[in-house]
Amino acid sequence: MRELKVGTLIIGAGQAGASAAFALREKGYSDPVCIIGEEALPPYERPPLSKAVLREEKSLSDILVRDLPAYDSHNIQLMLGSRAEQILPQEQQVKLGDGQVISYDNLILATGGRPRQLPGKALPGVHYLRSHGDGTRLAAELKQYKKLAVIGGGFIGLEVAASARKMGLEVCVIEAAPRVLQRSLPETIAADVVALHEDQGVEFHYNARLQGFAGTDRLSGIQLEDKSIDADIAVVGIGLIPNTELAETAGLAVDNGICTDAQCRTGNAHIYAIGDCANSYHTYYQRAVRLESWQNANLQGAIVAAAICAETSDIQNDAVPWLWSDQYDWSFQVAGIFDSQAQLISRGSAAEGKQIWFIHSDGVLTGVVGWGKGTSIAKDVRVGQMLLQQGKTPPFDMLADENISLKKLLKL
Amino acid sequence: MTDWVLACATDDIDEEDLIRFDHEDKTYAIYNTDNGFFATAGYCTHEVQHLEDGLVIGNVIECPLHQGRFEISSGKALSAPVCEDLVSYPVKVEGDQIYIQIV
Numbered sequence: 001m002r003e004l005k006v007g008t009l010i011i012g013a014g015q016a017g018a019s020a021a022f023a024l025r026e027k028g029y030s031d032p033v034c035i036i037g038e039e040a041l042p043p044y045e046r047p048p049l050s051k052a053v054l055r056e057e058k059s060l061s062d063i064l065v066r067d068l069p070a071y072d073s074h075n076i077q078l079m080l081g082s083r084a085e086q087i088l089p090q091e092q093q094v095k096l097g098d099g100q101v102i103s104y105d106n107l108i109l110a111t112g113g114r115p116r117q118l119p120g121k122a123l124p125g126v127h128y129l130r131s132h133g134d135g136t137r138l139a140a141e142l143k144q145y146k147k148l149a150v151i152g153g154g155f156i157g158l159e160v161a162a163s164a165r166k167m168g169l170e171v172c173v174i175e176a177a178p179r180v181l182q183r184s185l186p187e188t189i190a191a192d193v194v195a196l197h198e199d200q201g202v203e204f205h206y207n208a209r210l211q212g213f214a215g216t217d218r219l220s221g222i223q224l225e226d227k228s229i230d231a232d233i234a235v236v237g238i239g240l241i242p243n244t245e246l247a248e249t250a251g252l253a254v255d256n257g258i259c260t261d262a263q264c265r266t267g268n269a270h271i272y273a274i275g276d277c278a279n280s281y282h283t284y285y286q287r288a289v290r291l292e293s294w295q296n297a298n299l300q301g302a303i304v305a306a307a308i309c310a311e312t313s314d315i316q317n318d319a320v321p322w323l324w325s326d327q328y329d330w331s332f333q334v335a336g337i338f339d340s341q342a343q344l345i346s347r348g349s350a351a352e353g354k355q356i357w358f359i360h361s362d363g364v365l366t367g368v369v370g371w372g373k374g375t376s377i378a379k380d381v382r383v384g385q386m387l388l389q390q391g392k393t394p395p396f397d398m399l400a401d402e403n404i405s406l407k408k409l410l411k412l
Numbered sequence: 413m414t415d416w417v418l419a420c421a422t423d424d425i426d427e428e429d430l431i432r433f434d435h436e437d438k439t440y441a442i443y444n445t446d447n448g449f450f451a452t453a454g455y456c457t458h459e460v461q462h463l464e465d466g467l468v469i470g471n472v473i474e475c476p477l478h479q480g481r482f483e484i485s486s487g488k489a490l491s492a493p494v495c496e497d498l499v500s501y502p503v504k505v506e507g508d509q510i511y512i513q514i515v
């Protein structure tokens with residue numbers, strides 16, 4: 001068995017893993033870098049999976065984090081179709097599924113997560129959406145079948161619903177909570193999103209207690225406690241479970257993700273964790289936060305590279321969280337973290353195609369949400385994110401007044 | 413063969429902001445910054461997204477889609493996810509008119 005020794009070994013060939021590898025090279029790191037990925041595909045971006053990939057507007061080559069020649073030119077080794085079986089922290093080694101052993105100076109865990117599954121047996125026609133393969137299989141079936149049930153009214157579920165409506169399917173959303181987006185957005189905002197979906201013909205079922213799937217060879221319907229719904233295809237989007245097993249068996253601390261400090265270090269001086277799998281100390285919130293976002297995957301790639309290069313610069317885990325979601329020709333951008341008790345200040349109106357909400361708790365700005373056509377809300381949300389980052393809460397009447405430039409409020 | 417093309421008037425662009433300018437089959441972004449007027453290609457080099465809804469801060473334009481950042485005066489890509497520079501174009505101001513030089 002050949003032996004491999006690398007400077008930095010990255011487990012997980014997703015957005016975070018790839019971003020860390022390139023960030024290391026940009027910082028002048030010259031030791032060997034190797035990325036291990038379970039899938040046979042090079043790192044790709046996941047946000048298009050529920051949108052352009054489903055509608056077959058983008059192929060794999062359109063969504064790669066970097067094109068393949070970039071890995072060669074940056075001297076980054078990709079070991080795809082390989083599974084890391086075990087970390088041997090004392091030996092600073094990782095054992096692969098085929099028995100090969102790789103020694104490392106630094107190990108970055110970018111293991112991501114897997115979709116939370118419903119109990120019961122898998123039935124053809126019931127889909128989960130996480131990988132490119134999931135996306136292309138679902139895309140093929142969306143062309144073939146007519147009635148889609150989306151189980152779970154989160155961002156991914158709603159994006160799939162919008163994509164499927166655009167493709168002409170009948171779509172319903174089945175949600176266990178009294179409303180959609182309960183974990184992510186205040187009720188008023190979720191109501192505007194639902195209104196757009198209802199305009200587009202999507203049906204919503206709330207407080208739904210799922211009893212099971214109907215069908216023997218293939219899905220024919222969804223059984224709820226109080227009704228049955230016809231469906232020949234279903235997509236389940238009920239959350240992500242961070243992949244922490246490797247870390248756990250290596251003795252690293254795990255609590256809703258792999259625990260790290262603000263530079264993405266675990267308790268082991270040679271092991272780091274980034275992206276969806278990491279529950280990292282966030283210096284802005286002064287507590288550990290696990291974020292499942294594209295922004296976080298990119299940022300933590302840069303943070304871990306700085307930590308490995310022993311940069312003493314101020315790069316740390318302090319960025320106000322930011323995410324987006326595209327549905328129909330509308331898009332969301334959300335900055336900050338807020339609770340269900342938070343209060344809203346409204347600016348603009350969805351009826352005019354552009355609505356911004358500033359969210360505050362006890363008079364302190366905690367979040368900004370924009371919902372509008374195209375990228376119309378991007379600038380305002382970005383300025384809002386900067387206000388949050390600077391810890392500023394401008395007067396509420398100024399935030400609400402569309403005639404006052406938000407950018408000027410930054411300089412107050 | 414290079415052409416100076418009339419793009420807009422100086423007061424068409426707010427301070428520290430940009431506008432979209434379409435000419436023939438191409439689209440551009442024209443900026444008004446503290447350091448003067450500049451012009452770059454209109455689309456972000458990451459995905460096909462026009463920069464017109466992006467935020468200008470000083471000499472930096474940020475893409476409205478994924479917050480990729482470029483230096484306005486040079487078009488240089490500054491931070492992930494963008495890694496390819498924007499093409500930039502020479503600008504001249506005559507009176508209150510802004511011209512860009514399209515190669």
